[in-house]
Amino acid sequence: MDIDIQVRLAAFNWLSEQVNLHGEDVLPRKLLEQGFEFQGKRIPLVGPQGIFKPHVLDLPLTITTIPEGSYDDKYEEGKFLFYRYRGVDPNHNDNVGLRKVFDLARPLVCFLRVVPGKYLAIWPVYIIGDDQSSLTFKVTLDDSLPSFESSSVSMTHQISELSDARHAYLTATVKVRLQQRSFREKVLDAYKSQCSFCRLKHRELLDAAHIIPDNFPEGEPIITNGIALCKLHHSAYDSFILGVTPDYIIHVREDVLEEEDGPMLQYGLKGLHRTKLILPNSKNNWPSQDSLAWKYDRFTRVG
Numbered sequence: 362m363d364i365d366i367q368v369r370l371a372a373f374n375w376l377s378e379q380v381n382l383h384g385e386d387v388l389p390r391k392l393l394e395q396g397f398e399f400q401g402k403r404i405p406l407v408g409p410q411g412i413f414k415p416h417v418l419d420l421p422l423t424i425t426t427i428p429e430g431s432y433d434d435k436y437e438e439g440k441f442l443f444y445r446y447r448g449v450d451p452n453h454n455d456n457v458g459l460r461k462v463f464d465l466a467r468p469l470v471c472f473l474r475v476v477p478g479k480y481l482a483i484w485p486v487y488i489i490g491d492d493q494s495s496l497t498f499k500v501t502l503d504d505s506l507p508s509f510e511s512s513s514v515s516m517t518h519q520i521s522e523l524s525d526a527r528h529a530y531l532t533a534t535v536k537v538r539l540q541q542r543s544f545r546e547k548v549l550d551a552y553k554s555q556c557s558f559c560r561l562k563h564r565e566l567l568d569a570a571h572i573i574p575d576n577f578p579e580g581e582p583i584i585t586n587g588i589a590l591c592k593l594h595h596s597a598y599d600s601f602i603l604g605v606t607p608d609y610i611i612h613v614r615e616d617v618l619e620e621e622d623g624p625m626l627q628y629g630l631k632g633l634h635r636t637k638l639i640l641p642n643s644k645n646n647w648p649s650q651d652s653l654a655w656k657y658d659r660f661t662r663v664g
Contacts, residue, residue, distance in 0.1 A: 412455040463488035544582035552589035604660030
């Protein structure tokens, strides 16, 4: 196996490990800049430019894009990325490198920026088209592998072995994943990574809870339709055990207040009754009062 394939497989395995460690496929840029060690050498995964080739390789290993950024990369049905060339010269070294990756059917890692400094990692992805007239490469972003000539069968087999390792992190479309991760990161950042009910600050135990659920037309993935909650209080809020009034006061459902149980019920739920929601510093990020009223109306009907 040549070094190019070895490094790509090592990168995919390292990313799988990082996703498992972090509990999600949104990874910090500093971690990606540090990368991993391969045969005594440090292999970073991102650099200043979107098309990145580590020194040990002759061909690019990763591509990075900022949705709605200056390069105007576009999506089609959440499945394909139309990735803009670097600059306007089709023969720039970076563009030539990606063209060779396409010709050899080599897999890449794609990093989609969710918020500044954090990236949704998708791998393996393949270039399946090169249009010099529009200065774009067409990249497949779903977990199906493209059909190539028999010369690439062995590579496809090796990469397919890694598909199962990341399959759990794939959703129906990349666009949905990107929206979900972006919503989470922006909401948690607005609340300074603490539960707005109990102040718990362990980010791995926090969720970005929708006020109006995302399966409703009004349930947009925006900060003002979100609240940072620990997993216990997120579940309690979604289950109408807890409610929040439009003036940001937390209420506990009446029947739960009357229950007798252990300290978790007493301090984790009942103790929140008539306390005030911990709000973001910026008033622009406070929960929408209309959205809270929508949710609280349903809470009172359940109670």
